[in-house]
Amino acid sequence: MPDTADILRLESLQVHFPIQGGLFDHVLGRPAGAVRAVDGIDLNIGRGEIVALVGESGSGKTTVGRVITKLAQPTGGRMLFEGRDMTSVQGSSALRPYRHRVQMIFQDAYQALNPRHTVFDVVAEPLRSLRLVGNASQLTERVSEALASAGLNPPGDFFARFPHELSGGQRQRVVIAGALAVRPGLIVADEPVSMLDVSIRAQILQVLVALRDKHNMALLFITHDLPLAWLIADKIAVLYLGKLVEIGSADDITFNPRHPYTVALRNATPQVGANAGRAELRGLQGEVPSAARVPKGCRFHPRCPLAFDRCKQEEPPAIEVGPQHMSACWLAA
Amino acid sequence: MTSSSQEKPPLLDVKGLSVDYGLKGVPSRAIDSVSFALRAGEAVGLVGESGSGKTTTAMAIAGLLSPNARVSKGEVRYRGEQLPIDDDASMRPHRWSETSVVFQGAMNALNPVHRIIKQIAEPCMLKLGMSRGEATARARELLELVGIPADRGSAYPHELSGGMRQRVMIAMALACRPSIIIGDEPTTALDVITQAQILKLLGELRSRLGLALILITHDLSVVAECCDRVMIMYAGRIVEDGTVAEIFAQPKHPYTRLLIESIPNPASGKKMIRPIPGDPPNLVNRPSGCAFHPRCPSVMAVCATEVPSLDQFGRGRVACHLYRSSQEDKVAVHA
Amino acid sequence: MSESTVRYSQRGGARAMKGFLRQFLSYGGAQVGLVCLVFFLVVAPIPNILVGPLQTAINATGDFLAPPSGEHLLGTDEVGRDVLNLVVHGARISLTIALLATVISLIVGTTVGITAGYYGGRVDVWLMRLTDFFFVMPSFVLALVITPVVLEVMGRGGEILGFRPSPFVILVVIGLTSWAFVARIVRSQTLSLKERTFIDRARVAGSSNFSIMVRHILPNLVPQIAANGALVVAGAIYVETSLSFLGLGDPLQPSWGTLLSLAQRAGAASAGAWWYLGAPGVCVLTVSLSFVLIGNALDDTFNPRRRVIP
Numbered sequence: 001m002p003d004t005a006d007i008l009r010l011e012s013l014q015v016h017f018p019i020q021g022g023l024f025d026h027v028l029g030r031p032a033g034a035v036r037a038v039d040g041i042d043l044n045i046g047r048g049e050i051v052a053l054v055g056e057s058g059s060g061k062t063t064v065g066r067v068i069t070k071l072a073q074p075t076g077g078r079m080l081f082e083g084r085d086m087t088s089v090q091g092s093s094a095l096r097p098y099r100h101r102v103q104m105i106f107q108d109a110y111q112a113l114n115p116r117h118t119v120f121d122v123v124a125e126p127l128r129s130l131r132l133v134g135n136a137s138q139l140t141e142r143v144s145e146a147l148a149s150a151g152l153n154p155p156g157d158f159f160a161r162f163p164h165e166l167s168g169g170q171r172q173r174v175v176i177a178g179a180l181a182v183r184p185g186l187i188v189a190d191e192p193v194s195m196l197d198v199s200i201r202a203q204i205l206q207v208l209v210a211l212r213d214k215h216n217m218a219l220l221f222i223t224h225d226l227p228l229a230w231l232i233a234d235k236i237a238v239l240y241l242g243k244l245v246e247i248g249s250a251d252d253i254t255f256n257p258r259h260p261y262t263v264a265l266r267n268a269t270p271q272v273g274a275n276a277g278r279a280e281l282r283g284l285q286g287e288v289p290s291a292a293r294v295p296k297g298c299r300f301h302p303r304c305p306l307a308f309d310r311c312k313q314e315e316p317p318a319i320e321v322g323p324q325h326m327s328a329c330w331l332a333a
Numbered sequence: 334m335t336s337s338s339q340e341k342p343p344l345l346d347v348k349g350l351s352v353d354y355g356l357k358g359v360p361s362r363a364i365d366s367v368s369f370a371l372r373a374g375e376a377v378g379l380v381g382e383s384g385s386g387k388t389t390t391a392m393a394i395a396g397l398l399s400p401n402a403r404v405s406k407g408e409v410r411y412r413g414e415q416l417p418i419d420d421d422a423s424m425r426p427h428r429w430s431e432t433s434v435v436f437q438g439a440m441n442a443l444n445p446v447h448r449i450i451k452q453i454a455e456p457c458m459l460k461l462g463m464s465r466g467e468a469t470a471r472a473r474e475l476l477e478l479v480g481i482p483a484d485r486g487s488a489y490p491h492e493l494s495g496g497m498r499q500r501v502m503i504a505m506a507l508a509c510r511p512s513i514i515i516g517d518e519p520t521t522a523l524d525v526i527t528q529a530q531i532l533k534l535l536g537e538l539r540s541r542l543g544l545a546l547i548l549i550t551h552d553l554s555v556v557a558e559c560c561d562r563v564m565i566m567y568a569g570r571i572v573e574d575g576t577v578a579e580i581f582a583q584p585k586h587p588y589t590r591l592l593i594e595s596i597p598n599p600a601s602g603k604k605m606i607r608p609i610p611g612d613p614p615n616l617v618n619r620p621s622g623c624a625f626h627p628r629c630p631s632v633m634a635v636c637a638t639e640v641p642s643l644d645q646f647g648r649g650r651v652a653c654h655l656y657r658s659s660q661e662d663k664v665a666v667h668a
Numbered sequence: 669m670s671e672s673t674v675r676y677s678q679r680g681g682a683r684a685m686k687g688f689l690r691q692f693l694s695y696g697g698a699q700v701g702l703v704c705l706v707f708f709l710v711v712a713p714i715p716n717i718l719v720g721p722l723q724t725a726i727n728a729t730g731d732f733l734a735p736p737s738g739e740h741l742l743g744t745d746e747v748g749r750d751v752l753n754l755v756v757h758g759a760r761i762s763l764t765i766a767l768l769a770t771v772i773s774l775i776v777g778t779t780v781g782i783t784a785g786y787y788g789g790r791v792d793v794w795l796m797r798l799t800d801f802f803f804v805m806p807s808f809v810l811a812l813v814i815t816p817v818v819l820e821v822m823g824r825g826g827e828i829l830g831f832r833p834s835p836f837v838i839l840v841v842i843g844l845t846s847w848a849f850v851a852r853i854v855r856s857q858t859l860s861l862k863e864r865t866f867i868d869r870a871r872v873a874g875s876s877n878f879s880i881m882v883r884h885i886l887p888n889l890v891p892q893i894a895a896n897g898a899l900v901v902a903g904a905i906y907v908e909t910s911l912s913f914l915g916l917g918d919p920l921q922p923s924w925g926t927l928l929s930l931a932q933r934a935g936a937a938s939a940g941a942w943w944y945l946g947a948p949g950v951c952v953l954t955v956s957l958s959f960v961l962i963g964n965a966l967d968d969t970f971n972p973r974r975r976v977i978p
Contacts, residue, residue: 129874
């Protein structure tokens with residue numbers, strides 16, 4: 001039964017980037033390959049829910065975020081936002097209502113801000129582009145409100161500043177203010193704190209959690225850091241080579257992982273605490289294969305310490321291992 | 334530690350080191366009176382945020398300060414002998430053969446048009462006076478040492494993954510058989526699993542070759558995994574120094590405590606973290622007194638005026654007015 | 669979009685401008701270039717006040733090819749006209765042609781370059797083929813082709829925008845042949861700018877392609893456009909001089925190139941009339957050199973190769 005409480009549903013979403021074959025391949029009629037960046041994922045985000053998408057570089061997590069924010073076009077599957085199919089909607093005017101509801105926060109706030117625009121211009125840009133305000137005083141009011149919600153007080157002090165005049169934490173707050181100025185229903189945050197100093201991270205996380213608590217905004221939090229995902233998210237989805245390997249509540253994934261990859265990820269994460277001491281980091285061997293050459297069967301089997309014959313032949317489906325907890329592993333069957 | 338250092342000099346002894354940068358003609362202090370000793374085979378983590386001076390400290394020790402930096406005070410002794418860290422020419426024979434550095438961005442540090450084997454062999458030929466054949470043999474040996482099959486040496490940097498490139502950087506750092514390796518955020522650009530592999534490799538090399546390690550990082554959890562001791566830096570000064578076990582069990586400096594509390598830790602079970610208010614200070618306008626006082630929850634009147642010295646406290650050192658036993662009349666004001 | 673003015677930014681903008689000027693003026697080349705340029709820019713618009721109306725063979729007052737004297741500071745030409753008078757009037761024509769041609773070149777070049785770089789794909793391929801075509805087009809050949817067309821349209825005596833047919837043709841020809849250089853630079857900059865995250869942010873913020881090009885990419889191209897614009901002016905002055913020298917100029921609106929051409933035809937070189945050849949020659953050299961110096965200083969200011977970061 002379709003759950004109407006979900007703000008966003010991804011159904012076997014697929015993004016393949018074609019590999020440009022050389023002239024030689026073309027003449028010989030060799031098929032050009034494809035990078036299977038996202039290879040069929042199903043994910044639901046509820047209203048006001050914080051979902052963490054965890055994966056290493058090359059797992060396709062950023063591409064998922066770009067598809068949701070309409071910066072990349074999926075090659076297969078469907079994307080439903082508030083029940084409407086948004087898969088093939090394109091063009092800045094057709095997307096206006098969608099942009100109003102879905103916004104994005106970027107990893108590198110310095111890169112995400114035009115060096116020649118003031119803070120006011122940055123935050124006002126979506127309000128102007130999406131025609132959400134009627135006059136200048138309304139615009140100033142909305143910009144002030146957004147800056148204040150992002151923790152930049154008093155807002156007026158920041159209007160005329162340029163990005164290079166701000167600290168790292170303040171820049172990320174400006175990006176956040178720009179995203180929440182339109183009062184969206186969903187914000188995609190792509191590694192929003194990984195470039196920030198440790199002492200600043202908690203401030204930014206607090207702002208993001210407050211958005212959900214106050215305005216019921218849903219958040220897709222993309223990260224490579226499992227403990228961070230546990231801290232902020234209600235639900236964690238673990239991505240490996242373009243496919244979700246495990247999905248479940250933050251506590252289930254952290255304390256009771258059922259997929260060998262999630263276990264490896266957890267074990268590789270350095271632990272803080274008196275008990276941590278010298279625990280051997282039981283990492284995995286090898287590295288993530290290229291998304292242009294996805295292994296047959298379970299895509300994790302070449303690195304999996306528990307792989308057996310079936311894993312090399314058949315790709316495991318998502319198997320329910322607990323309430324709201326799925327693992328794509330034959331061991332879970 | 335103090336008793337052992339009286340018997341024979343420590344491997345590396347940094348005393349009252351201060352480094353200034355000339356910013357638009359105005360000298361600004363990047364590190365201020367940094368003192369510590371490193372024993373042979375010891376692994377020390379140097380933790381701080383951007384602008385805390387951790388990289389400047391390491392570059393000063395390695396004699397790799399940029400031309401606009403100046404050592405204004407203090408000295409660095411290697412096995413009791415003073416290093417000419419301020420003098421580019423006389424530092425040259427010491428560089429890489431006593432202290433060598435593994436940098437963060439392996440892609441930028443490697444020349445994209447040369448095979449990696451050549452890039453590893455080059456310092457062997459230049460520094461150790463080896464012939465081409467000897468140097469290539471040494472380079473193959475080094476590659477095996479860092480866990481890369483020697484045959485992969487014919488690859489170009491772009492053909493290797495990030496983790497592999499970082500291994501190449503480590504091999505290059507080991508070329509001249511140094512006794513101290515400085516890792517400047519060696520795993521920051523890497524994934525968690527690759528990071529674990531590299532940290533494990535550094536640990537293994539340390540025990541096999543008896544290397545001392547100075548690990549510069551902003552990530553306390555990395556230090557927790559692979560160091561014996563940790564020094565916390567804030568605004569150019571060491572604010573706390575102690576063993577990893579002590580610092581994580583009983584952090585003394587309020588900054589250390591807040592830093593540890595701001596790391597998500599599922600093992601603790603607590604879900605919310607307490608943010609540290611405010612921004613880290615920059616080089617140019619540093620707060621008076623204790624540089625942390627504007628952000629400190631336990632700030633006292635004295636903190637704004639007097640710089641706390643880094644004093645012995647228990648088995649470690651801490652620079653905080655809270656731990657100066659002489660002052661009994663202090664009143665903690667909680668923000 | 670409706671009110672795209674940058675408000676509230678006077679404080680920050682003024683500060684940025686001040687920093688820029690301080691940096692720019694710290695280059696010796698920029699100072700020399702600016703002083704020369706300001707001199708010519710002051711002289712060029714007011715020739716009638718400085719040296720009286722343009723002299724012709726009819727109202728010429730001096731001897732033939734008289735060397736510099738108190739009466740004629742730069743001597744006279746073969747029909748007795750004052751060379752100073754001609755050179756000052758020539759400044760107006762030369763600079764106007766060069767600057768207008770540069771404006772054409774910058775507008776066309778920037779538009780083509782941004783469009784090609786931003787959209788990529790087929791648009792890029794075709795626009796760049798067009799650019800290549802104009803890039804290799806010799807200006808003299810183009811002038812020879814266009815001149816009869818213009819003469820046909822406007823007649824031998826007509827004027828367009830205050831220009832007689834030949835200077836107008838030169839203006840158009842320089843504009844058409846120099847924009848390709850600008851387009852290539854703008855395209856390559858756009859290619860790297862459009863990968864920057866702030867372009868993604870603008871798209872998520874709902875900005876249209878046009879708005880992204882105008883409000884995000886263009887302002888970041890200003891340094892390149894300004895620095896190369898100065899070089900385009902320098903080039904335009906040379907091309908104008910060469911075309912006029914080759915006889916495409918108009919004696920009724922003499923530019924420096926026209927003067928050089930007239931001097932050449934009057935046998936100034938063999939007659940030892942160095943003032944007649946030298947005066948316009950030095951002017952051409954000084955003005956284009958000052959534009960090159962300013963262009964290089966702008967380039968250095970905008971892309972400091974040696975920026976000291978601790």
